[in-house]
Amino acid sequence: MSARLSxxxxxxxxxxxxxxxxxAGLLSWQGASHESWRATTAxxxxxxxxxxxxxxxxxxxxxxxxxxxxxxxxxxVLALDAETGVTVERALGxxxxxxxxxxxxxxxxxxxxxxxxxRAFRASGAVLPPRDxxxxxxAMLDAFAAADxxxxxxxxxxxxxxxxxxxxxxxxxxxxPSWLSSELSDIQLSxxxxxxxxxxxxxxGCxxxxxxxxxxxxxxxLADVGTIMTELSPTVLPAEEAFPLLWGSDHPGAxxxxxxxxxxADLWVLLRAMQAHAQDPESEVGYLGYLMFxxxxxxxxxxxxxxxxxxxxxxxxxx
Numbered sequence: 001m002s003a004r005l006s007x008x009x010x011x012x013x014x015x016x017x018x019x020x021x022x023x024a025g026l027l028s029w030q031g032a033s034h035e036s037w038r039a040t041t042a043x044x045x046x047x048x049x050x051x052x053x054x055x056x057x058x059x060x061x062x063x064x065x066x067x068x069x070x071x072x073x074x075x076x077v078l079a080l081d082a083e084t085g086v087t088v089e090r091a092l093g094x095x096x097x098x099x100x101x102x103x104x105x106x107x108x109x110x111x112x113x114x115x116x117x118x119r120a121f122r123a124s125g126a127v128l129p130p131r132d133x134x135x136x137x138x139a140m141l142d143a144f145a146a147a148d149x150x151x152x153x154x155x156x157x158x159x160x161x162x163x164x165x166x167x168x169x170x171x172x173x174x175x176x177p178s179w180l181s182s183e184l185s186d187i188q189l190s191x192x193x194x195x196x197x198x199x200x201x202x203x204x205g206c207x208x209x210x211x212x213x214x215x216x217x218x219x220x221x222l223a224d225v226g227t228i229m230t231e232l233s234p235t236v237l238p239a240e241e242a243f244p245l246l247w248g249s250d251h252p253g254a255x256x257x258x259x260x261x262x263x264x265a266d267l268w269v270l271l272r273a274m275q276a277h278a279q280d281p282e283s284e285v286g287y288l289g290y291l292m293f294x295x296x297x298x299x300x301x302x303x304x305x306x307x308x309x310x311x312x313x314x315x316x317x318x319x
Contacts, residue, residue, distance in 0.1 A: 002019070002051070004035075004051040004084070005037065005049055005051065005086060007081040007083055007084045007086060008049070008079055008081055008086060008088065009079060012047075012049075012078075012079050012088050015039035015040075015041065015047070016039055016040075017039045017049060018037060018038055018039065020036045020037060020038050020048070021035065033052060033053055033061065033212065033214040034051060034061070034212070034214075035050070035051055035053055036048055036049065036050050036051075037049045037051075038091065045090065045091075046090075046091035047078060047088050047089065047090060047091055048088070048089050048090075049087070049088050049089075050062075050065075050086065050087050050089065051085070051086045052084075052085045052214075053280075058085055059082055059083070059084070060129055060213075060214075060216065060217065061085060061212065061213040061214045061216065062080050062082075062085040062086065062087045062213070063080075063127075063128065063213075064126070064128060064179070064213030064216035065077055065087055065211070065212075065213040066080055066087070067124060067126035067127075067177065068121055068126075068179070068209075068210045068213065068216075069089075070124070071120055071123075071124035071126070073120050073121055073208070074210050074211065074213075075089045075090060075091075075188075075209055075211065076089060076090040077089050078090060092188060092209070095190045095191070096188045096190045096209070097190075098184070098185055098187070098188060098189075099114075099185070099188065099189050099208075100184060101184065101232075101235050101236045103189055104184070104189075104232070104236050104237075105236055105237075107189055107191050107206050108191075108205060108206060109205055109206040110189055110206045110208070111232075111236075111237065111242065111245045111246075112206075112245055113189075113207060113208040114187060114208050114228070114245075115245045115246040115247070115248065116208070117208040117210055118178075118179055118210070118225070118246065119248055121177055121178070121179050121210060122176040122177055122178055122221050122224060124177050125177065128177050128216060128217045128218050129218065130175065130218045131178070131180060131215070131217025131218065131219045133180065133215075133223060133227070133261070133264050133265055134162065134165070134169070134264045134268075135166075136268060137264060137268045137271060138163075138166070140268075140271040140272070140275065141159050141162070141271065144271070144274075149278075151274075152291065152295055154295045154298075154299045155267070155270070155295060155298065155299070157302045157303060158263070158266075158298045158299055158302050159267070161263075161302050161307055164311060165260050165307070165311065168260055168311040168314040168315070169222070169223075169257050169260050169261060169264075169314060172220040172222055172223075172257060173220060173222060173318055173319075175218045175219055175220060175221075176218065176219070176224075177216070177217075177218060178216065178217065178218070178219040178220075178221060178223060178224035179210050179215070179216050179224060179227075179228075180215040180216055180217065180219060180227050181210075181212055181213075181214070181215050181227060181228065182215075182227040182228055182230055182231045182262075182265050182266070182269055183212065183231065184231060185212070186211050186212035186213075187209075187211070188209040188210075188211055189206060189207070189208060190206065190207040190208075190209075191205070215227070220257075220261065222247075222257045222258045222261055222318060223258075223261040223264070223265070225243065225246045225247050225258040226257070226258035226259060226260065226261025226262040226264070226265060227261060227262065227265040228246065229242050229243060229246055229258055229259070229262055230259075230262030230265055230266055230297060233262075239255075239259060240255070243255045243258060246258075251316075251317075251319060252313055252316055253313060253314055253315070253316030253317045253318050254317075254318035254319070255313075256309075256311075256312075256314040256316070257314045257318055259301070259310050260307075260310050260311065260314055263298060263301055263302070263307065266294055266297040266298035269294055270294040270295060270298055273291065273294065274291075
């Protein structure tokens with residue numbers, strides 16, 4: 001057994017835990033925030049233990065996963081070590097699959113179910129620490145500057161636009177518990193609604209569960225929409241079509257604010273990935289491909305000038 005699981009209650013720590021590695025795709029650095037182990041209880045129940053990796057140390061993600069489970073939109077959490085952030089979850093069955101762009105496009109009701117799951121978490125009343133990805137992005141930029149660490153040249157206009165973008169979304173809706181993940185690897189899909197009583201279903205019978213929780217916190221709910229919308233658009237669905245599915249209604253000002261939060265999220269995840277890579281440069285998770293992907297996402301609305309129109313439109317409020 002890994003020493004990282006030693007803080008679990010004895011009945012859990014004594015299981016025959018076998019490592020399963022880092023739970024992320026090769027281009028999903030942000031989704032690589034945990035290492036996992038698998039075991040089977042004496043009653044024959046398959047369980048998974050998750051422990052945060054060095055760049056994601058803390059208990060906030062574990063608390064978020066427990067809150068998601070309580071809200072019915074996350075895998076069942078059977079044990080939680082409040083000191084280390086390690087959780088034990090009931091393993092999902094073979095009917096559940098990690099979301100991909102293709103699955104979200106082809107499984108009926110998948111995007112509607114995803115929107116419903118994120119809205120349910122926002123309505124859960126979960127007690128979580130506050131998160132402001134804009135402030136955190138600025139803090140990371142300041143830290144890079146203080147250390148005289150180079151940034152990709154393509155990020156310069158995005159970093160320069162950050163103060164204007166933050167100002168445009170500063171007066172947003174009341175903060176709510178928000179998942180805030182922009183990673184498809186933090187979404188589990190089942191093509192049949194309600195398997196095992198878990199997950200929220202979409203119109204087509206699909207069910208969704210939220211996993212990970214590394215980014216979750218109390219935040220502007222439009223930030224929660226923007227973080228996942230920037231991942232979905234344009235490859236899965238145009239942003240204009242994805243927004244009402246994720247937000248639950250349509251409004252031009254709310255849409256613009258979500259798009260701006262998406263720009264912030266792309267910058268935040270990119271800077272976070274660079275920090276993680278500096279701590280673990282030999283990681284098996286692909287960094288360069290992720291760097292190019294996120295840089296393109298972050299810079300596109302800035303270089304095309306779309307950012308100016310979005311900032312102006314954000315002034316129309318959100319309701």
